[in-house]
Amino acid sequence: MNCFMCKGNLEEKKVNYIVDLENTIIIIKGVPAKVCTCVRRKLCFR
Numbered sequence: 001m002n003c004f005m006c007k008g009n010l011e012e013k014k015v016n017y018i019v020d021l022e023n024t025i026i027i028i029k030g031v032p033a034k035v036c037t038c039v040r041r042k043l044c045f046r
């Protein structure tokens with residue numbers, strides 16, 4: 001499976017997902033996600 005933005009490899013990783021609401025920030029830890037290994041991995045994150 002490849003990154004749909006840059007065609008790089010995707011790794012299955014546990015990430016911390018931060019939800020920024022108006023008054024609260026919710027941090028969900030250890031969410032399994034496909035993360036792009038390219039330099040732009042933050043942009044490619046999904």
Ligand SMILES: [Zn+2]
Pocket residue numbers: 003004005006007008036037038040041044
């Ligand atoms: Zn990518």
